[in-house]
Amino acid sequence: xxxxxxxxxxxxxxxxxxxxxxxxxxxxxxxxxxxxxxxxxxxxxxxxxxxxxxxxxxxxxxxxxxxxxxxxxxxxxxxxxxxxxxxxxxxxxxxxxxxxxxxxxxxxxxxxxxxxxxxxxxxxxxxxxxxxxxxxxxxxxxxxxxxxxxxxxxxxxxxxxxxxxxxxxxxxxxxxxxxxxxxxxxxxxxxxxxxxxxxxxxxxxxxxxxxxxxxxxxxxxxxxxxxxxxxxxxxxxxxxxxxxxxxxxxxxxxxxxxxxxxxxxxxxxxxxxxxxxxxxxxxxxxxxxxxxxxxxxxxxxxxxxxxxxxxxxxxxxxxxxxxxxxxxxxxxxxxxxxxxxxxxxxxxxxxxxxxxxxxxxxxxxxxxxxxxxxxxxxxxxxxxxxxxxxxxxxxxxxxxxxxxxxxxxxxxxxxxxxxxxxxxxxxxxxxxxxxxxxxxxxxxxxxxxxxxxxxxxx
Ligand code: NAD
Numbered sequence: 001x002x003x004x005x006x007x008x009x010x011x012x013x014x015x016x017x018x019x020x021x022x023x024x025x026x027x028x029x030x031x032x033x034x035x036x037x038x039x040x041x042x043x044x045x046x047x048x049x050x051x052x053x054x055x056x057x058x059x060x061x062x063x064x065x066x067x068x069x070x071x072x073x074x075x076x077x078x079x080x081x082x083x084x085x086x087x088x089x090x091x092x093x094x095x096x097x098x099x100x101x102x103x104x105x106x107x108x109x110x111x112x113x114x115x116x117x118x119x120x121x122x123x124x125x126x127x128x129x130x131x132x133x134x135x136x137x138x139x140x141x142x143x144x145x146x147x148x149x150x151x152x153x154x155x156x157x158x159x160x161x162x163x164x165x166x167x168x169x170x171x172x173x174x175x176x177x178x179x180x181x182x183x184x185x186x187x188x189x190x191x192x193x194x195x196x197x198x199x200x201x202x203x204x205x206x207x208x209x210x211x212x213x214x215x216x217x218x219x220x221x222x223x224x225x226x227x228x229x230x231x232x233x234x235x236x237x238x239x240x241x242x243x244x245x246x247x248x249x250x251x252x253x254x255x256x257x258x259x260x261x262x263x264x265x266x267x268x269x270x271x272x273x274x275x276x277x278x279x280x281x282x283x284x285x286x287x288x289x290x291x292x293x294x295x296x297x298x299x300x301x302x303x304x305x306x307x308x309x310x311x312x313x314x315x316x317x318x319x320x321x322x323x324x325x326x327x328x329x330x331x332x333x334x335x336x337x338x339x340x341x342x343x344x345x346x347x348x349x350x351x352x353x354x355x356x357x358x359x360x361x362x363x364x365x366x367x368x369x370x371x372x373x374x375x376x377x378x379x380x381x382x383x384x385x386x387x388x389x390x391x392x393x394x395x396x397x398x399x400x401x402x403x404x405x406x407x408x409x410x411x412x413x414x415x416x417x418x419x420x421x422x423x424x425x426x427x428x429x430x431x432x433x434x435x436x437x438x439x440x441x442x443x444x445x446x447x448x449x450x451x452x453x454x455x456x457x458x
Contacts, residue, residue, distance in 0.1 A: 001184065003159060006072040006302040006338045007293055015159060017184035020191040023151070026180040027195045030149035031122050033177025038119050038147030042100060045145050046093055051172035053089040056082055056133075059168070065294075066160050071129055072302040072338070073256055074293045085133035089141055091420035092441065096145045099438040100445065112452040117445035119147035120222060121198030126189050126212070127162075128203045129155035129304055130259045130360075135203040135226070136165060138424065138435035140179070143201070144169075146444040149178045151192060155204075156185035157304050197221065199444070203261075206358075206384075206429045224443065225431030226424070228358040229386030230265045232379040233415055234401065235277060236372055236392045237270040245391040246280035252389070252415035253364045254288060254342055257300055261430075262387045262409070262416050266348075266355050267366040268375045274368045278346060281366065282327045285342050290333060300362055302338040312340050312361045315354045319365065324348045329363070350381055358384070376404050385427030389415040408434075 003012040018026070037045070056063065064078035073081070099117075106113035125139040132154055140150045154162025166181035182188055186208070193200070193215045199222040202212050209225045216223050233249050235242070252264040269277045293301030303309065309332050316330050329343030340362055348355050348365035355365045369375045379388055379401075389411035390398040402410035408425040411417065418424055423434035434440050 001156065001159060003070055005069050006304055006306070007069075009336055009338075012069060012160070015183065017156075018182050018188045018191075020188070020194070023182050023188055023191040024195065026151060026182060027122065027197070029177045030151060030180055033175055034119070034122055034147075034149035037144075037149060037175060037178045040147075042097055042145065042147075045147065046096060048173040049089060049141055049145055050093050052169050052174070053086050053093070055168045055172055056086055056089075063161070063164060066164060067132065067158065068293050068301075070160050071132070071158050071304045072293055073259075073304075074298045074301050076296075077256060081131055081133050085137045088134065088137050088420040088436070091436075092141050092145060095438065096142065096441050099441045100146060110454040110456065112450070114450045114452070116448045116450060117146070117442060118448055119143075120444060120446055122149045122151065123199035123201060123444065124192045124195075124197050125150050125152045126192065126200070126202045126204065127152065127154050128261075129157035130256060130261070132158040132161045133165075134418070136162075138226075138440065139201045139203070140165075140169075142435075142441045143444040144174060144179065146441070148199075148444055151180055151182050151195075151197070153182040153184070153189055153192060159183055199223070201435075202226065206431075209431060222433075222443075222446075224433030224435075225426070226261070226433075226435065227386075227426055227429060227431040228360070228384065229261050229263075229426070229430050230356065230358055230382045230384040231262055231387045231389070231407075231415075232266050232268060232382070232405075233264045233389040233391065234268045234369075234375045234379060235270060235273065236375070236390065236397065236401075237272040238393045238397060239270075239273060239391055240393055241391075242273050242276045243280040246277050247284050248391065248413075248415065250281055250284040250288075254285065254300065254362050255416060257303060257340075258362045258364075259304060259360050260416055262418065263360075264364065264389065264415050265359055267364060268369045268378055269366060270372075270375070271368050271370055278327070278366065282344055285344055286328055288342050290339060290341065300339075300342055303340055303361055304338070306338045308361055309338060309340055312343070312359065312363050315352075315357070315359055315363060316343060316345070319345050319348055319352045319354045322349070322352050324352060324354070324365070350378065356382070372401060376401060379405050383429040386430040387411060387415070 329341035333339035398412035
């Protein structure tokens, strides 16, 4: 496997990937180690994870540099990601014991009924490259704390980060026969689907998720899908902070180069404030600094994957062919590396790809709407259901609108945000099941219902 730096297109290193045979060996290894790990007291498992978090902190500079080099996100955003991951780990460290404890639900004379949360066994964590620490931690941390063994397959675009995660978990005390990194792309991911695992936890595109769900269905094991989005943001006319809203919306659309599952992917603005919003939004985008992600102050680095440039070019062309207006950007940047200029399109409509298909890049369509009713209809006009945001003066108004939107997450005056204490879940083509919150702790367990009756001798 060639590991390429997307900013320079230079080869960083070449690695040996796994094969179906080596994946099978890793599976046998962790299958053998899982029972003892599940018998280790939960406090010890949690302490191991807390040590992992300390290692992330101590090695943050090196880890952030590796992530930036192989995936292209600006260095300060790589640091932010590591900090965010440590915050999530802290949540799991502080809350898992409580949510995994046995629950006595009935205590009557001669009868106790209780629920025990048992680990699933050996699970696959097939992961994405855009936030490898965050989306990885959502799965392998609670899975390990719950007593599972994990075969972790990082994306082929963040292999070095994935290997580093494995190394640090082992260094923290997770046994090698409990956590293994499986290295490679779709082919080795496919090999995991063929193994007799006890659960599949996937973060990635709808296309791959659909395929995985279909393929593992006959196994009748839990399968969870965290997929893409086409997340809308709406600005009604009762908004006393239009310029500030425009700034927040631009950041939500372009942070991480738009390569976030919950990035703002389409914007609707009430006609009464449309011109003011467009001016502020475009100004904000035009001052984003594009360049070497290792350089201070750069906000837009290269895309992680070269192929995405053609997808973005196609979306721009399709929009322009159908009457959109290009306010800024619109093409590959004229320099080495997989750079695309931050792009703002207006006069857009739902016949255009840019308003329907996940862009996953630095490009946004902004549509003028006549009223809230039209905005709700457009926000709902999507195959996806990850997040939706409304920026306005009163919470009541936002809630009234957000209640009508079929999405797993609803934001008032914020966007592109994930909290460890709330369930992270998609609807429709954005997937199903939850990570994070207490639900994302129990998701890695199976409940056992104990009916405990005292025999009466009389
Ligand atoms: P992807 O679907 O291309 O790949 C995801 C993973 O699946 C990779 O590890 C890849 O190697 C593996 N894979 C590919 N083919 C496979 C196969 N046949 N069998 C098994 N595994 C296979 O997605 P990506 O490009 O890595 O990630 C971007 C997508 O992920 C976007 O759509 C984004 O919105 C989504 N995402 C969602 C969330 C969320 O929480 N909902 C978070 C991050 C990213």
